[in-house]
Amino acid sequence: MLKGKVSLDVTQLDNFEYDMSKCIKCKGCTWVDHIYMPGVTFSTRCPSATKYLFDSYGAYGKMRIGLAMLEGRLDYSDELLKILYACTLCGACDVGCKRNLDLEIELTLEALRIKAVRDGKGPMPQHKKVAQNILTKHNRFGSPHQNRNKWLPAGIKPSPKAEVLYFVGCSASYTSPEIAQATVKILNASGTPFMLMPDEWCCGNVLYSVGMIDEARELARRNIEAVKKTGAKTLLLSCAEGYRMWKVDYPKLLNISTADLGFKVVHLVEYVDELIKKGTLKLANRVNLRLTYHDSCSLSRLSEPWVPWQGERGQWGMVSPTLERRRGTNGVYQPPRDILKAIPGVELVEMIRMRENAFCCGAGRGTKEAFPDFALWAAKHRLEEVKAVGAEAVVATCPWCKENFAQAVSQNGDKLKVFDISELILAAISG
Numbered sequence: 001m002l003k004g005k006v007s008l009d010v011t012q013l014d015n016f017e018y019d020m021s022k023c024i025k026c027k028g029c030t031w032v033d034h035i036y037m038p039g040v041t042f043s044t045r046c047p048s049a050t051k052y053l054f055d056s057y058g059a060y061g062k063m064r065i066g067l068a069m070l071e072g073r074l075d076y077s078d079e080l081l082k083i084l085y086a087c088t089l090c091g092a093c094d095v096g097c098k099r100n101l102d103l104e105i106e107l108t109l110e111a112l113r114i115k116a117v118r119d120g121k122g123p124m125p126q127h128k129k130v131a132q133n134i135l136t137k138h139n140r141f142g143s144p145h146q147n148r149n150k151w152l153p154a155g156i157k158p159s160p161k162a163e164v165l166y167f168v169g170c171s172a173s174y175t176s177p178e179i180a181q182a183t184v185k186i187l188n189a190s191g192t193p194f195m196l197m198p199d200e201w202c203c204g205n206v207l208y209s210v211g212m213i214d215e216a217r218e219l220a221r222r223n224i225e226a227v228k229k230t231g232a233k234t235l236l237l238s239c240a241e242g243y244r245m246w247k248v249d250y251p252k253l254l255n256i257s258t259a260d261l262g263f264k265v266v267h268l269v270e271y272v273d274e275l276i277k278k279g280t281l282k283l284a285n286r287v288n289l290r291l292t293y294h295d296s297c298s299l300s301r302l303s304e305p306w307v308p309w310q311g312e313r314g315q316w317g318m319v320s321p322t323l324e325r326r327r328g329t330n331g332v333y334q335p336p337r338d339i340l341k342a343i344p345g346v347e348l349v350e351m352i353r354m355r356e357n358a359f360c361c362g363a364g365r366g367t368k369e370a371f372p373d374f375a376l377w378a379a380k381h382r383l384e385e386v387k388a389v390g391a392e393a394v395v396a397t398c399p400w401c402k403e404n405f406a407q408a409v410s411q412n413g414d415k416l417k418v419f420d421i422s423e424l425i426l427a428a429i430s431g
């Protein structure tokens with residue numbers, strides 16, 4: 001709607017007609033803020049536009065495509081679907097655009113994928129296979145459901161009843177068990193009783209990311225109900241992708257606020273940061289590393305709480321009632337940095353593109369599944385930045401980032417080390 005009633009409902013593309021039509025092609029969604037730009041090498045924020053070097057792949061291209069589709073001037077083609085899905089939905093464009101115009105770019109990109117699925121064109125064939133895995137085996141890999149808790153280390157006993165519930169997620173359950181193992185050992189060492197879901201299912205992150213909103217909503221309802229039944233007050237995650245799904249996309253799917261979920265959603269870094277600052281957890285052992293921290297998109301600019309909004313758009317695009325824009329500034333940026341700085345022996349060096357300006361690793365939102373070469377290209381591009389600041393290791397807060405970086409390092413034959421932050425915290429408390 002250019003004027004009149006409007007909301008943030010991503011199932012209706014016309015809610016974003018104004019946003020699509022007011023894109024002025026300034027490319028603030030592609031270039032990082034000029035004050036940070038050190039030269040041409042690390043000057044872009046959009047993986048898709050940087051890789052494919054064609055305007056259609058940038059957010060500005062997708063805004064024009066969306067508007068043309070809404071107005072019936074453009075139909076689907078294989079190339080169009082590639083443009084919609086060879087995008088990491090990383091939110092860098094949204095943050096960049098809101099420096100100037102406050103257009104809702106990320107929501108428009110999500111709405112375009114939902115429309116593609118509703119029109120019977122999306123998602124990509126590889127996504128359908130993952131969706132099938134999630135719906136039938138409750139994990140994105142299609143692994144046996146009964147193996148989900150096999151990561152649990154001997155000697156660690158989850159409580160039958162506790163205030164904290166650790167939601168492990170598919171990646172840490174099946175392909176990155178070291179993250180789940182480090183997480184429960186940290187909780188154990190801090191004296192935090194925790195429980196696991198009685199029957200944990202995938203969070204459905206990929207379903208929502210590729211536009212399969214009905215299936216994602218059903219899973220959201222099931223999972224939220226399952227947490228409520230346990231009586232948990234805090235849902236703790238060690239996966240940034242899952243964190244965003246529970247904290248932002250579940251409320252978005254159910255048209256409620258994050259505050260109304262009935263429990264608090266926290267990432268391990270928020271929890272541990274608090275424990276360290278309260279003196280409950282001591283990072284006493286040295287970890288001698290010069291490292292850099294990679295801001296996972298879903299823990300940083302995409303993680304601000306969700307608040308539903310509906311209202312009117314009037315003259316000059318002004319909306320009422322006031323819409324509290326999600327500009328990425330209130331993401332989780334400081335806790336992981338404070339944790340790393342508290343580890344004796346760690347020297348934290350920052351990359352040029354950090355916090356809201358961070359360059360996505362390329363793994364999330366259906367990219368790794370449908371465009372594995374693009375996902376690896378993005379990781380390799382980011383690793384160049386890691387090397388440029390002289391770090392010997394890169395640290396992430398998400399198994400998706402860790403796995404993608406590790407694969408890129410191995411393909412490159414680099415000497416770089418890749419860690420999840422949970423592994424370093426564990427090393428600092430247990431030696």
Ligand code: SF4
Binds near residue numbers: 098
């Ligand atoms: S920053 Fe916003 S207005 Fe500028 S080109 Fe990108 S989407 Fe369009």
Ligand code: SF4
Binds near residue numbers: 029
């Ligand atoms: S979400 Fe990320 S990859 Fe997609 S257009 Fe925006 S900046 Fe580019």
